[in-house]
Amino acid sequence: MSARPEPYGVAAEFETPDDLVNAARAARERGYRRLEAYTPYPIRELDDVLPMTNYLPMVVLAAGAVGGFGAFYLQFGIAALVYPLNIGGRPLNSWPQWIPIIFELTVLFAACAAFFGMLFFAGFPAVYHPLFRIPSFRRVSDNGFFLCIEARDPRFDAVETPRFLRSLAATSVWEVDDE
Amino acid sequence: MRVDELQRRTARPPEPGAHTTIVAPGTTFHSVTAQITDIVLSRSVPDPWFWTFCVALIAVLMLLIGVTVLISTGIGIFGTNIPVAWAFPITNFVWWIGIGHAGTLISAILLLLNQPWRNSINRFAEAMTIFAVACAGLFPLLHLGRPWVAYWIFPYPNTMTVQPQFRSPLVWDVFAVSTYFTVSLLFWYLGMVPDFASIRDRSKTGIEHAIYGILALGWRGASRHWRWHRSASTLLAGLATPLVLSVHTVVSFDFTIAILPGWHSTIFPPYFVAGAIYSGFAMVLVLAIPVRRWYHLENLLTIRHLENCGKLMLATGLVLAYTYVIEPFTSWYSGDKFEMFVVHNRATGPYAWAFWSVMVLNVAFPQLLWFKRFRTDTRILFLLSIDVLVGMWLERYMIIVSALHRDWMPSSWANFVATGWDNAILYGSGGLFVLLFLLFLRFCPMISASEVRELLPFSRPGGGSVK
Numbered sequence: 001m002s003a004r005p006e007p008y009g010v011a012a013e014f015e016t017p018d019d020l021v022n023a024a025r026a027a028r029e030r031g032y033r034r035l036e037a038y039t040p041y042p043i044r045e046l047d048d049v050l051p052m053t054n055y056l057p058m059v060v061l062a063a064g065a066v067g068g069f070g071a072f073y074l075q076f077g078i079a080a081l082v083y084p085l086n087i088g089g090r091p092l093n094s095w096p097q098w099i100p101i102i103f104e105l106t107v108l109f110a111a112c113a114a115f116f117g118m119l120f121f122a123g124f125p126a127v128y129h130p131l132f133r134i135p136s137f138r139r140v141s142d143n144g145f146f147l148c149i150e151a152r153d154p155r156f157d158a159v160e161t162p163r164f165l166r167s168l169a170a171t172s173v174w175e176v177d178d179e
Numbered sequence: 180m181r182v183d184e185l186q187r188r189t190a191r192p193p194e195p196g197a198h199t200t201i202v203a204p205g206t207t208f209h210s211v212t213a214q215i216t217d218i219v220l221s222r223s224v225p226d227p228w229f230w231t232f233c234v235a236l237i238a239v240l241m242l243l244i245g246v247t248v249l250i251s252t253g254i255g256i257f258g259t260n261i262p263v264a265w266a267f268p269i270t271n272f273v274w275w276i277g278i279g280h281a282g283t284l285i286s287a288i289l290l291l292l293n294q295p296w297r298n299s300i301n302r303f304a305e306a307m308t309i310f311a312v313a314c315a316g317l318f319p320l321l322h323l324g325r326p327w328v329a330y331w332i333f334p335y336p337n338t339m340t341v342q343p344q345f346r347s348p349l350v351w352d353v354f355a356v357s358t359y360f361t362v363s364l365l366f367w368y369l370g371m372v373p374d375f376a377s378i379r380d381r382s383k384t385g386i387e388h389a390i391y392g393i394l395a396l397g398w399r400g401a402s403r404h405w406r407w408h409r410s411a412s413t414l415l416a417g418l419a420t421p422l423v424l425s426v427h428t429v430v431s432f433d434f435t436i437a438i439l440p441g442w443h444s445t446i447f448p449p450y451f452v453a454g455a456i457y458s459g460f461a462m463v464l465v466l467a468i469p470v471r472r473w474y475h476l477e478n479l480l481t482i483r484h485l486e487n488c489g490k491l492m493l494a495t496g497l498v499l500a501y502t503y504v505i506e507p508f509t510s511w512y513s514g515d516k517f518e519m520f521v522v523h524n525r526a527t528g529p530y531a532w533a534f535w536s537v538m539v540l541n542v543a544f545p546q547l548l549w550f551k552r553f554r555t556d557t558r559i560l561f562l563l564s565i566d567v568l569v570g571m572w573l574e575r576y577m578i579i580v581s582a583l584h585r586d587w588m589p590s591s592w593a594n595f596v597a598t599g600w601d602n603a604i605l606y607g608s609g610g611l612f613v614l615l616f617l618l619f620l621r622f623c624p625m626i627s628a629s630e631v632r633e634l635l636p637f638s639r640p641g642g643g644s645v646k
Binding site for chain 1: 207208209212334340341342343344345346348350351354355358361362365366369373376377379380381392393395396397398399400401402403404405406407408409410411414415418419421422425429432629630632633637638639640
């Protein structure tokens with residue numbers, strides 16, 4: 001048989017959202033940085049405990065700008081350069097009439113950026129994950145509150161970390177292997 | 180045990196000022212998950228679902244026959260003529276797309292306004308939007324007469340060296356409706372991802388696990404996932420809010436940019452948007468009232484949700500009634516004899532029946548919603564919603580037909596009479612909408628379980644619920 005695989009991390013389950021938030025805070029105070037909480041619904045208190053930089057608004061702004069300028073250029077290019085038509089003597093670049101499509105394409109590009117940007121940043125689609133090996137992890141989409149300290153954390157220790165999590169009111173603690 | 184503990188806590192008497200009526204007492208994280216996912220994972224459907232499905236299927240077959248005959252024969256099978264060149268197809272288009280707007284209003288605008296009561300109705304209101312826009316998109320295509328060259332409206336390099344006319348609101352409409360459909364679809368799917376994960380985690384067979392696993396994209400409920408999800412949802416809501424107003428505005432431009440008396444009016448954009456939201460809330464109620472009974476969801480879709488929809492219907496109905504008053508006033512004040520003729524002809528001409536039906540259905544009957552007794556009686560609400568849906572369809576019919584059938588030149592006057600095919604395709608599109616909605620109820624999480632969990636009193640550390 002092959003050697004024991006690399007550990008992914010240590011996961012613990014908690015009974016209530018309070019226990020989870022307290023445990024996450026304690027782990028941060030211990031100096032752990034690569035940790036993640038898994039919950040059945042968003043818990044805003046975790047935002048302060050597990051900080052994260054949100055690039056999505058900037059990406060959406062940029063995509064919206066591309067959509068808006070692109071829409072202007074599309075209409076200007078076709079109506080004034082490629083396929084000029086004299087409609088009742090209006091100027092070829094009758095820009096107020098480009099506004100509806102500029103608006104629509106701005107929204108379309110920005111919305112696609114919001115959706116696909118979220119997939120990209122969250123690492124989706126990823127139908128497999130080491131944590132799915134924990135049988136009770138399926139409660140995470142129901143009523144389970146989990147905390148995982150990952151093995152890539154500099155302070156991770158195969159002996160000390162599980163012991164630390166057990167000390168934090170966890171109902172169960174698992175060592176999860178990677179692959 | 181976890182569930183008992185939570186149940187014991189929920190059984191506590193509600194604290195003053197707590198949002199106790201959004202979700203019924205005794206609901207736990209697990210009971211929400213089980214209630215919503217079991218509908219999808221169960222092998223059986225409620226009897227009314229089955230019979231409605233059969234009726235909808237027959238209507239869809241009628242639609243397919245109508246579309247086949249239409250494509251093989253041409254739009255001569257409709258009552259559409261010159262001057263009434265728009266008639267049923269565009270009436271249906273404007274009506275369907277308007278119905279979609281309440282879904283976006285509930286999911287986007289009420290999200291930005293932080294109205295937690297929307298959490299249990301937003302999902303199926305969004306589904307309603309998608310299916311209504313899909314039905315709407317059918318009609319301009321069919322009305323083209325040659326639907327197989329519909330792609331000519333898009334700007335693309337082609338050997339004909341012909342390009343679309345960007346000064347035309349009909350081209351704006353294509354961009355507006357396709358953007359609206361795409362954004363609504365992304366928003367709807369994004370919201371469902373965590374619930375697909377709930378279904379994945381409770382699935383009993385491999386095939387269900389695989390399908391819902393793919394749909395869930397690997398959702399693990401990590402706090403990072405939730406934050407990206409919330410950020411994307413808020414951004415999409417912020418984008419969808421002006422979008423929904425722009426879509427019906429662009430639809431109304433199809434009318435106002437024509438110089439036809441009765442259409443050429445600056446009040447049309449707000450007039451159309453108010454009417455759209457009005458009919459949309461009516462459709463939300465028409466769908467919600469039976470669904471909560473079929474699936475026993477009275478604890479999640481409480482009477483308060485229905486009452487709030489009724490209030491919003493009343494408010495948008497009053498805006499609409501105001502425009503009904505202002506429109507003839509503007510015509511009279513303009514001193515333009517053609518404009519004044521349209522107003523007079525609407526109330527006394529060959530389509531006076533439509534005008535007076537609109538006044539009764541859209542203005543008179545909905546005033547019952549002022550009374551709490553009627554707003555909280557599901558049967559009355561259901562009947563009033565049907566009333567508004569019919570009234571709003573007739574309003575669009577009145578706007579289109581009564582303005583077109585008498586234009587500037589008496590020599591071109593002609594009346595419009597609907598044919599059987601007109602009706603077959605209208606009712607067939609209704610069947611398509613119902614069919615898609617029933618399939619959604621069967622295979623997708625119809626209520627957002629994660630958002631309902633947030634409403635539970637013990638969902639926040641310290642035992643407080645979401646404000």
